[in-house]
Amino acid sequence: MNSFCRASFLANLRSIHNAGVLHGDVGLHSLFIKDSDEAIIANFGRARVVDTTEDELKAEYQLMCILLDSIP
């Protein structure tokens, strides 16, 4: 994965978190790359807006970092 895509995924997740939304299902099946190298986050079937805590958002962000770092 190139650095541009990695940064885009993290920026997108931060944008989601800034709206107070916990995705709840961050995984390879929820992260998409379009032909133009545009990073897209999908699958919000487990997402929630209410009762999210800073710790949950932080943990989800860290999980995303680990996932992205593990991709060759």
Next chain:
Amino acid sequence: MIWSITQQLSSRYVLLLHLRYDVYDTVNPAIFYRGARINLDNEGLLSPPTTPATSFPIDARLLLFLTSDIGDEDPSGVLHDGILEVEHDEKNSSNVPVIVKLAFTDEQQENLVQEWSVHMHMLSESVTGIQTVLGVFHEDDDEGPSCLVSYCTGTSLAERKLSLLPNQRYVFSIYYFSTPVA
């Protein structure tokens, strides 16, 4: 072009759904109306008579052809690939590849409404880099399914992983499967 189609989509309130995969090749479509099914507690009510698909004007209807069952399932439904046909007039139309999530049970339908509301919230907050949802629809039949229609979002990293070389996949798996999921 996509923007133009999106504009046209928002004003169309009927979705005519055909199945076109495996053994399915439906002649008469299932009729879905735009919007979420709000009242799930409607047992005992009679279903309205089925309306012939051709009775809906072209500028009010969307044609959806489900082309495969992706097989992925989450709390709000089962994912399918599809083609959305937007008719401009009797001879011209545009086709848009879409992802369709079909919710069958009451629980799935409630979760689908929740997912839709999360998308609306993110839209109002100008969230970037997420899949574009075209609409939520519910079947004419009181006990029928609901569906969420989204633009195709490209290739998932899970699909890309399948195309890795064996040694790359090994390294990847160590990281991925050793990561605890909350």
